[in-house]
C-alpha cells in the first residue's frame with residue numbers, strides 16, 4: 001500500500017469532500033427537474049379529485065351554473081342545477097345494445113335535496129358541450145345537432161341523435177359548500193363511447 | 202522584415218516559442234498519460250499558492266456554477282412578457298428547491314463579478330500584464346466586460362419593476378455614448394421602449410451568446426496561462 005503522506009491525505013480529503021458535495025446535489029437536481037403534484041394546472045384545467053362547485057347560498061330554485069371537474073383523467077365541464085318541480089334521477093333510454101338497463105336510480109347525493117342535481121356536460125353524441133338551458137321545460141339542448149336532455153328525469157334523451165343520457169355527477173354537502181366528488185355510476189360512464197374516446201374514463 | 206513575419210514573431214514570442222518552466226513539455230503529447238501528466242503535474246511557483254492567486258480560479262468556479270444553475274433555471278423560465286414574471290414566481294414558490302437554485306444564480310452572479318474584479322486588481326498590482334502576457338490581459342479585460350454585460354442582461358429576465366426600470370435606465374446611459382450610443386440602444390432594445398423584443402434579445406444574449414463567447418475566450422486564455430506560467434512574485 002502506498003504510504004499516506006500529508007499531501008496524499010489532504011488530496012483524498014479534498015477529493016472526498018468535492019465528491020460528496022457533487023453526489024449530494026444529484027438527487028436535488030433530479031427532483032428539481034421532475035414534475036411535482038403541487039404545480040398549477042394549465043389554464044382551464046383542474047386537478048384530479050373532488051372539487052368545490054358552489055356555495056350553498058349561491059344556488060336557489062331555478063339556478064343553473066357550470067364548473068370544471070376532473071375525476072382522474074381529463075378536465076370536463078359539469079352543470080349544476082337547482083330544479084323546480086318534480087325530479088327523478090332515473091335515466092330513460094339508457095338501455096345498452098344487450099338490453100341491460102342502466103337506469104341509474106335513486107338520488108345518491110349526500111346531504112342535499114333531490115332538486116339539486118349535476119350532470120356532465122359532454123354530449124354522448126359527438127362530444128359537444130350541451131349548455132342551452134330551457135328552465136321552463138327543464139330541457140338542456142346541445143347546440144351541435146339539437147340533442148335534448150330532460151334534466152328533471154335523469155338527463156334522459158328526449159330527442160336528437162345522442163344515444164344515451166349524460167352521466168350524473170355525485171354531489172356532497174361539505175359544510176356550506178357543494179362538492180362534486182365522483183361519477184355517480186362509473187360503470188355507466190364506461191359504456192359511453194364518446195367518454196372512452198376522449199379519455200374521460 | 203515583412204509585416205506578416207512581425208505578426209508571427211509577436212505570437213511566437215508570447216505563445217508558441219515561449220516556455221516558462223524548464224523541463225515541462227508544452228508540446229501536445231501523443232498519448233493520454235503524458236497528456237494528463239502535462240495537465241496535472243505542471244509545477245507552480247511557491248508564491249502562486251497565495252490566496253490572492255486563487256481569485257481567477259474562484260471566478261472560473263463561479264462561472265461554472267452560473268452555467269449549472271442557469272441551465273436549471275432555464276428549465277422553467279419563459280422569456281415572454283406574459284410568462285416571464287410568472288415563471289420566476291413559479292420557480293420561487295412551486296419548484297422543489299427552486300428558490301435555492303435561483304438564489305445561487307443571483308448571488309453567484311455577484312460573487313462571479315466580485316472575483317473577476319479582485320482578480321483583475323491582483324493581476325494589475327503584480328504587474329502580470331507585462332510582456333509576454335499582454336494578450337492574456339486583453340482577454341481577461343474582455344471577459345470582465347462581457348461578464349458585466351451578462352449581469353446586465355440577466356437582470357432584466359425576472360421582468361419585474363426593478364428589472365424593467367434598471368434596464369430602462371441602463372439603456373439610457375448606453376444611449377449617451379457619443380456617435381454609436383443610439384445604434385447600441387436600437388440594437389439592444391429592439392423597439393421604441395423596453396418591451397417584448399428587448400426581453401427576447403436579452404434572453405438569447407444572456408443564455409447563449411455571452412456564455413459561449415466567454416467560454417471561448419477563457420479557453421484561449423487558459424492555454425496561454427499554461428504556456429506562460431504564473432508571472433514572478435513581487
Ligand code: HEM
Pocket residue numbers: 264267268270271272274275278289303306307309310311313314348351352353355356357358359407408409412415
Ligand atoms: C456569466 C455568468 C452569469 C452571470 C453573471 C449571470 C447573471 C444573472 C443575473 C444577475 C440574473 C438575474 C437574477 C435575478 O434577479 O434573479 C440572471 C438571471 C438568469 N440567468 Fe444568468 N448569469 C450568468 C450565466 C447564465 C447562464 C450560463 C445561463 C443559462 C445557460 C443563465 C440563465 C439565466 C436565466 C434563465 C435567468 C432568469 C431567471 C432569474 O431571474 O432568476 N445565466 N443571471
Ligand code: FES
Pocket residue numbers: 123124125126127128130142143144145146147160161162
Ligand atoms: S354532439 Fe351533441 S347532439 Fe351531436
